[in-house]
Each structure stands twice: as structure tokens, then as C-alpha cells.
Amino acid sequence: MDAKIKHLEMIQQIIKRMSSNCLHIKGSLIAIISASFIFFNNEYSKFGFLASVFLTIGFSLFDAKYLQYERKYRELYNIVRKSETIDFSMDINIDEIKKNNKTNYINCLKSCSIVIPYIMLFFYNILLLLLSKLC
Numbered sequence: 001m002d003a004k005i006k007h008l009e010m011i012q013q014i015i016k017r018m019s020s021n022c023l024h025i026k027g028s029l030i031a032i033i034s035a036s037f038i039f040f041n042n043e044y045s046k047f048g049f050l051a052s053v054f055l056t057i058g059f060s061l062f063d064a065k066y067l068q069y070e071r072k073y074r075e076l077y078n079i080v081r082k083s084e085t086i087d088f089s090m091d092i093n094i095d096e097i098k099k100n101n102k103t104n105y106i107n108c109l110k111s112c113s114i115v116i117p118y119i120m121l122f123f124y125n126i127l128l129l130l131l132s133k134l135c
Helices: 002-039 042-082 105-109 112-134
Strands: none
Touching: 002 042, 002 112, 042 105, 042 112
């Protein structure tokens, strides 16, 4: 039983690290977008807007990949929790995990935790563009 608890704790640490990385990605993107609008102010504001839109798209793809790994490790956690034998495997490419639709990259990309924040960041880009035109 101790081996099973240790294995589950190791998987929990990975899940915690993945979820905190997703938060750091979103926070970093906000800082980069704001800095790009400060740097590309005035006549270059359209270029700054395009750069921030491409950054938003890129970061959303990157964040979805982290979410996919997090979901795979959550599935591994459930598999280990239900299993009787413990081999301390951290392999997330097993068939039981691949069959689950929640761990599919496209489904992770369509997740509310990806779509809603990045749509808000897209509108933040538009707001910064409009504010740069007014000033």
C-alpha cells in the first residue's frame, strides 16, 4: 500500500506542476502582449497587434498541449489508483489513456479553460489597439 501511495504522490506532483505551468503561460502572455503594445506604439501599432494575435494563438496551442499532458496524467492517476500491482510506470502513452477522448489534443484545444481565457486575451489585444489609437 505504501508503494501505491508513493506512486500516486509522484503523479500528483506532475499534475500540480502541469496546472501551475498553464497559469504561468497565461500570465506571461499578458505581460508580453502589454510589452509589445508599449514597444510598438504609434505608427507600428498594427504590427504590434498582429504580433500579439500570433502570440495569443501560439500560446493557446502551447497551453492546450500542457492541458493534454495534465489530462493524460490524471488518467494515469486513475489507472494506478484502481490497479493492484504497482510498477512505478509514468508512461502516459498506454492504450487505456489513448482511448479516452478527453486526452485528445483537439478536445483539449476546445476546452473551456483554453477557449475562454484566450478569447478574453484576444479582446484585450483589441482594447489595447483601440487605446493606442486614442492616445
